[in-house]
Amino acid sequence: MDSASYLKTLISRWGVELSLVALLALAFSLFQDTKLFETASAPITPLSDEAAKSVKDLVKIFDKAKLHQRSYLKTRSNEDLQVYNQQVTLVNTKMVELTQGVKENPEQQLPVYHFNQLVWGEFDNLNKELTAGKISRNPAQADKLYQTAEGLLKVSLAPKTAFLKFGGVSLSKAECAALVALLLFITMFISRQWHRDEFLEQKSESLTLKNRSLFLDTLLASMSEALIVIDQDGHFTQYNAAAQRIVGTRIKDVFNDWSLHELGFYNVTTGVPFSKEELPFYKALYGETVDDLEIFVKNAAHPEGMYISLSSRCINDIDGSIRGALVVFRDITRRKQIEKEYQKAREAAVEASLKKSDFLAAMSHEIRTPMNGVIGMTTLLADTSLNEEQKEYVGTVKRSAESLLMLINDILDYSKIEAGKISLDPQPFDLRFLVRDMTEIFKPVVSEKGIHFELTMNERSAWNFIGDQGRLRQVLVNLLGNAVKFTSVGTVELAISQFNQKNGKSLLRFEVKDTGPGLREEDRKSLFQKYFQTKDGMKVGGTGLGLSISKQLVDLMGGSIGVESVFQAGSTFWFTVELPQCQAQDLPRSSEVAFAKLFKGHVLVAEDQLVNQRVAISYLQKLGLTVEIAAQGRLALDKVRTGNYDLVFMDCQMPVMNGFESTREIRKFESEAQRNRTPIIALTANGVSSEEHTYKEAGMDDYLAKPLELSRLIEVLHRWLQPNVEVIDLSVIEKLQKFVVKDQNLIAALIEDFELSAPGLIQTMNEAASTGELQAVSEAAHALKSASASLGAKPLAELCQEIEDCNNSQKAKELVAQIELHYTRSLNELNKRKMIWQKSS
Known part of the structure; x- marks a missing residue:
């Protein structure tokens, strides 16, 4: 507590007593020192004209205010009240003028002060009467005011004796007594005022504490969570109704004469009752914190048993010592029942x-x-x-069988997706080759229906990526199949756009556009749900799973899929995926056989x-x-x-x-x-x-x-x-074994060149054979024949010669497929031989 607060407390509690002691001490000191008093006679300086006028104006203001106050009490006229309020306002102004008028004359200041107090007192009485609504005093009570005013206005001389000289100021004994009395009154007033404020403050704090206590009691009683406060001896000092419902009516006896068996707290996992040291609220007394511990409770209050979730914390004193513990727990029996039901349902x-x-x-x-x-x-x-x-009949039978197999795979794939058994197998692939190969499937159907098919993609861009081309093909086949199926007149277009990214990946956007019947808004919202089919879809058949599977596969690839459609004007199905780019040499060799x-x-x-x-x-x-x-x-x-x-x-x-x-x-x-x-x-x-x-x-x-x-x-x-047959003629490579090129065995160098160049040549043959460019096929086959013959791969070289002489595109495709297999075998055998020679050398 600082000095100011201490002084305030001292005056508020002992101000009256201290004032009396000070009064006696001062009076004794004043009258014991005779040198302080002497007799003198001095003229009283008359009031100035302005001060005298202010006194007269104050008397007139009071008379006018009293007149209109009386009139208002009788007539209740607002005009009278208004005039009265104006006089009250004027009083302040005139008092200030009067006080300023006697500022230079100290001997006039005290009488003027008393006069001002009388005026305020009279106006205070008038206000009280207004508030009460009736006149409650004798009109003669204002005579003292008039007498004081007359005294101030008289110009006379009066002897003044027994002046007190103190600090250059002369006071009479009466003035000294009045001053001491005034100081006493002020001290007592301040003391009582501060004492009253302190009393009201204490009363307010007490009321606040009671209200807060009532609020907390109400809050705790209404809480569904049980709350218990434990003292440092382990006794339950406070608890709410929820805690009593769970623990039982003898909750206050816990740790007194109640056994732990009667408390009935069991470990959920082991089913063994908790010992005293294992109980969470007992651990809290040693500073251990417990959060959401599940406990099984079976006691007299709950013989059938229940589950609770309990948390406990220690309660620390100001100095950090543990003074008790707070335990909160809630009934989770319903949740455990739901979990059991959920487990059964699962x-x-x-x-x-x-x-x-x-x-x-x-x-x-x-x-x-x-x-x-x-x-x-x-x-x-x-x-x-x-x-x-x-050939046409056989092709139709085969395509029909493959279509039926595709329907079966749709159902089986959806089952795999639901079971979480579908995973991606990212591998390097050529998207341009994949799209062209896939669109070949739809050419017969498109031709039969008399509609146009268009493929739009930038031929100058690189289309080599790493991804699951099988799943990508599946999505495209589903979307293109639907577009072709529902388009009777017009065009089906597959447009592919590539947006390069800085991180070595490309964002690919696939759009399948058709001029079919389009979709209604309500159909468009439900289109990607399983087994959903539009009315037109029900007519043409299908499982209703294709689009649902496509959406889940696109989601699995981290992309998005959607549809834009205008009824009777066609639809555009689109999806986007982001795939890493790769180089042409990373592409796997063709598997066509x-x-x-x-x-x-x-x-x-x-x-x-x-x-x-x-x-x-x-x-x-x-x-x-x-x-x-x-x-x-x-x-x-x-x-x-x-x-x-x-x-x-x-x-x-x-x-x-x-x-x-x-x-x-x-x-x-x-x-x-x-x-x-x-x-x-x-x-x-x-x-x-x-x-x-x-x-x-x-x-x-x-x-x-x-x-x-x-x-x-x-x-x-x-x-x-x-x-x-033997894929490598060992007699050829044995002749090359003794040659060395740049500190490297010639055979090893030739094998390395063969491994780097052959895949590109085979890829060129594949693409050229698909487009019927037999000259390009022949040139690539000739280059591969030379490399194969130099390493003794005679079967591969003979196949290359056969392709050089081939004039049929279909036959060229079949031979290229065989070249792929022979190349793999030849390379494997060459690498084996190279390892043997390296070990022997």
């Missing part, structure tokens, strides 16, 4: 999803098995000598379906292999035991013994008989769950999905069988 949903997956797997197997026969036999038929009409006797060996095909048997036999025989058939798993096991095969193709679903059981028995037999391991390739029509690890666990080495794809079949055979 388990039911998972079970339903598994059943759906099983159904889709079964459906996939049942449909894909005959589709394998349809597509396989049409592929074989297309490889025979056919006239133009027959054709039938050729590329392999040698003896293979066993375990397949129960007759059509699938014929497809497998024809495919494998055309690739140069000897084939045997086993109609079921038991027969396949017997053939492996008694025969010798370079490779086994094992169908997974067969009667008597399925492919998984047969494979396990074969591996068991090989282990017991100490025979070499025969590679086993799974044949599966399961389009949903064909994960590689499933077949690995059964002992299979690889797998092929039905319908069989020739490129995939050749790829698998290449991994597990030897080629039909």
